[in-house]
Amino acid sequence: MNKRLREKVAVISGGTSGIGEATVELFVKEGAEVVFSGRSVEKGKTIAERTGAIYFQADVMSEEDIEGTIKVAVDRYGGLDILFNNAGGTTKGPVETVTAEEINYAWTLLFSSAVLSTKHAVPYMKQRGGGCIINNSSIAGLRDNQGDLMYSSVKAALTHYSKLAGARLGPDGIRVNVISPGAIATPIFWGGSQVALEDGEYEGKMGKLQRNLAKASPLATSGFPLDIANGALFLASEEGRFINSHDLVIDGGRTSMFYEKPDQS
Numbered sequence: 001m002n003k004r005l006r007e008k009v010a011v012i013s014g015g016t017s018g019i020g021e022a023t024v025e026l027f028v029k030e031g032a033e034v035v036f037s038g039r040s041v042e043k044g045k046t047i048a049e050r051t052g053a054i055y056f057q058a059d060v061m062s063e064e065d066i067e068g069t070i071k072v073a074v075d076r077y078g079g080l081d082i083l084f085n086n087a088g089g090t091t092k093g094p095v096e097t098v099t100a101e102e103i104n105y106a107w108t109l110l111f112s113s114a115v116l117s118t119k120h121a122v123p124y125m126k127q128r129g130g131g132c133i134i135n136n137s138s139i140a141g142l143r144d145n146q147g148d149l150m151y152s153s154v155k156a157a158l159t160h161y162s163k164l165a166g167a168r169l170g171p172d173g174i175r176v177n178v179i180s181p182g183a184i185a186t187p188i189f190w191g192g193s194q195v196a197l198e199d200g201e202y203e204g205k206m207g208k209l210q211r212n213l214a215k216a217s218p219l220a221t222s223g224f225p226l227d228i229a230n231g232a233l234f235l236a237s238e239e240g241r242f243i244n245s246h247d248l249v250i251d252g253g254r255t256s257m258f259y260e261k262p263d264q265s
Contacts, residue, residue, distance in 0.1 A: 014087030130173025182251025
């Protein structure tokens, strides 16, 4: 069986849970040499043991950590072909009470991390004659009522940045695309993988989350991390060779649904 990412080197941020974890597993299965980062050390080690990928403890709020993750891949495997800027998290910042700290946090976590990661990846991709960068955005950047104000605004900026970066890097053979997931059932809804849960609590929370998300989908089901991982695989593989500066929306049709605008009074 021909593996779609054979002989490719990939770096994935936020790889210790949810979409990132599913993508690590899928990329390894498809033949890639994978280095993934995340803050949850125990989960990272467990995933590394299970998949054979390399875990590097990193916080995408730190440029030093971002650069360090990429250097691990280059030092170990001799180059870089695929970068999936997946790490993220929840933010806050209502219009009338937002603080400078909340604004800076949202931009650093969701936007600057991807921009700086791209900066450090591009020289190595140019050495290989090209590459593929995928930024994980959100349908919150496309329409109202899909996330809080700061999260939605910054994701919109990330989507636009990705399209422009693809136009500028395309002549170097580097494709830059973005994935905009709908409501995908992952631990981000209760604070991420670092939130400690009691035995059996994860299953209960995830089951409830999936039922709630299914109510807001034309397909009457929630999305799953593998749905986004499959999208990333398509973009990163040879099948996506002519796709650049594109926003791949994977939301089960959610952005086409009618919804009542929330009361602003």
